[in-house]
Amino acid sequence: MKPYVYIAHPIPEHVESYIAEHCDYNIWNDSNEKIPKERLKEELKNADGAMLTGQPVDEELLAATENLKAVSTVSVGYDRYDIDALKKYNVYGTHTPYVLDDTVADLIFGLILSGGRRIAELHEYVKAGEWGVEPDSAFYGYDIHHSTLGIIGMGRIGEKIVQRARFGFEMDIVYHNRSRKPELEETFDAVRLELNELLSRADFVVVMVPLTDETKQLIGEEELRLMKSSAVLINGARGPVVDENALVAALQEKSIFSASLDVFEQEPLPKDHPLLDLPNVTLTPHIGSATQKTDEEMMMRAAVNMVEGASGQTPQDVIKEQR
Numbered sequence: 001m002k003p004y005v006y007i008a009h010p011i012p013e014h015v016e017s018y019i020a021e022h023c024d025y026n027i028w029n030d031s032n033e034k035i036p037k038e039r040l041k042e043e044l045k046n047a048d049g050a051m052l053t054g055q056p057v058d059e060e061l062l063a064a065t066e067n068l069k070a071v072s073t074v075s076v077g078y079d080r081y082d083i084d085a086l087k088k089y090n091v092y093g094t095h096t097p098y099v100l101d102d103t104v105a106d107l108i109f110g111l112i113l114s115g116g117r118r119i120a121e122l123h124e125y126v127k128a129g130e131w132g133v134e135p136d137s138a139f140y141g142y143d144i145h146h147s148t149l150g151i152i153g154m155g156r157i158g159e160k161i162v163q164r165a166r167f168g169f170e171m172d173i174v175y176h177n178r179s180r181k182p183e184l185e186e187t188f189d190a191v192r193l194e195l196n197e198l199l200s201r202a203d204f205v206v207v208m209v210p211l212t213d214e215t216k217q218l219i220g221e222e223e224l225r226l227m228k229s230s231a232v233l234i235n236g237a238r239g240p241v242v243d244e245n246a247l248v249a250a251l252q253e254k255s256i257f258s259a260s261l262d263v264f265e266q267e268p269l270p271k272d273h274p275l276l277d278l279p280n281v282t283l284t285p286h287i288g289s290a291t292q293k294t295d296e297e298m299m300m301r302a303a304v305n306m307v308e309g310a311s312g313q314t315p316q317d318v319i320k321e322q323r
């Protein structure tokens with residue numbers, strides 16, 4: 001008998017065909033509305049595996065299942081997983097590392113460029129027909145090349161960002177992790193710093209840590225105050241890693257030059273959010289990994305993880321806490 005799996009969001013046809021070869025399955029095919037939690041609990045009652053992206057996987061959900069062996073998210077971040085609950089119910093949590101690294105690094109570089117050279121702001125200005133006879137200095141920003149990039153969270157994606165920065169833009173690299181990365185230090189002439197020192201030294205501060213209890217609000221009012229008035233903050237990690245109210249205040253007071261954000265405390269960003277009124281921001285809709293090719297690869301990888309887990313194997317991308 002094939003295992004039974006439930007997929008809580010639409011998936012591409014070729015991924016569905018792969019799943020159909022190995023499993024009996026059902027899919028929540030409504031892309032406009034998330035499956036309600038009570039419905040999800042019912043659907044998962046007899047499932048051996050599930051694909052659940054952007055849904056909390058917590059004690060309540062897992063307690064409602066009888067056969068579940070693996071949950072799979074189409075993302076590398078797995079902050080929606082309650083890891084203690086996964087361990088308690090013997091359910092593997094899986095994610096999609098590596099396949100998206102270059103794609104996310106490309107977007108982050110776009111955010112770095114826009115933040116320094118004011119691309120989003122000037123784009124709005126030209127489109128509004130406001131390009132008049134101002135001196136060039138009205139449009140000045142800051143150089144990216146030969147400046148200092150500070151990475152908070154030098155992991156898989158951080159390394160790809162640094163590669164672009166060091167070899168493409170000849171930037172100096174400083175980073176902050178809990179552990180040192182001697183090989184990367186050698187390859188990129190990178191220097192590990194304590195967080196506060198990084199914040200005061202870097203021209204471009206990129207936040208790329210996972211969201212955990214330790215990293216929630218890692219960048220708050222005090223940390224923002226340490227940054228140079230010419231510095232740009234780029235958040236590609238998760239919204240709650242940065243205190244958004246403190247960031248809005250810093251941008252309003254111009255205590256930092258600008259911010260480029262792909263992630264927010266609340267997504268989608270509420271229509272009356274104060275960030276929307278600021279000129280010195282570049283905002284993208286949590287789109288870091290979303291190119292067609294990378295999305296397809298992530299979907300496939302997540303499906304393989306789910307099928308492996310549902311079939312009683314150890315999936316290839318089990319989260320590190322369960323390895």
Ligand SMILES: NC(=O)C1=CN([C@@H]2O[C@H](COP(=O)(O)OP(=O)(O)OC[C@H]3O[C@@H](n4cnc5c(N)ncnc54)[C@H](OP(=O)(O)O)[C@@H]3O)[C@@H](O)[C@H]2O)C=CC1
Nearest residue numbers: 077153154155156157177178179209210214236237288289
């Ligand atoms: N915007 C988007 O679309 C995307 C966002 N992301 C986000 O990016 C995150 C990072 O992804 P990825 O690079 O693959 O993850 P990795 O686990 O490879 O890298 C994360 C790095 O953060 C460091 N880190 C973890 N906790 C702390 C801490 N408390 N203080 C300082 N450093 C810390 C880790 O080093 P150490 O353990 O030594 O501290 C590690 O090197 C994801 O978790 C996700 O939230 C990912 C993809 C797309």
Ligand SMILES: O=CC(=O)O
Nearest residue numbers: 074075076077289
């Ligand atoms: O935010 C995206 C991810 O893959 O994590």
